[in-house]
């Protein structure tokens with residue numbers, strides 16, 4: 001199985017819009033309102049500035065060279081070496097280890113290249129697949145919906 005994460009690009013605009021504008025995804029907190037073509041295009045432009053010049057960076061998850069989801073860093077705080085992380089894997093690709101591999105790749109990137117040592121995720125109590133995914137990757141529940149990972 002080949003899983004990669006790569007920087008989002010303008011050719012991913014429609015892919016991103018399909019995910020963002022799928023109302024069944026809104027409950028996971030990735031986005032809660034419809035995103036226009038213009039907003040999505042601006043978002044990609046900003047994301048390409050890299051997180052150190054911006055406060056978010058988005059990556060496309062590829063499974064055997066097919067786009068399978070998105071993983072992103074947002075609310076980056078330089079002083080605290082901290083960012084939040086969000087992930088979504090398309091339904092048809094779930095349960096194959098893609099989320100796990102993508103999160104591991106992002107953790108490595110944060111530690112080795114971005115100097116981000118703390119990652120946070122906000123996960124609803126009913127979202128057991130996501131809780132399992134993050135807890136398996138050493139995120140600890142510190143309060144309510146908040147899970148934190150510290151690079152070691």
Ligand SMILES: CC(C)(COP(=O)(O)OP(=O)(O)OC[C@H]1O[C@@H](n2cnc3c(N)ncnc32)[C@H](O)[C@@H]1OP(=O)(O)O)[C@@H](O)C(=O)NCCC(=O)NCCS
Pocket residue numbers: 028029086087088089090093094095096097098099100101121122123124127128129130132133136
């Ligand atoms: C959470 C999500 C990203 C997991 O992606 P995935 O590719 O299916 O995950 P994996 O196949 O790598 O599985 C990772 C772990 O998740 C858990 N998991 C996956 N599917 C599950 C399910 N249907 N029920 C319970 N646990 C599940 C398992 O514990 C698994 O680890 P294990 O195989 O060692 O037991 C995916 O379900 C998703 O996109 N959900 C909707 C969006 C979302 O909730 N995002 C997170 C917001 S905080």
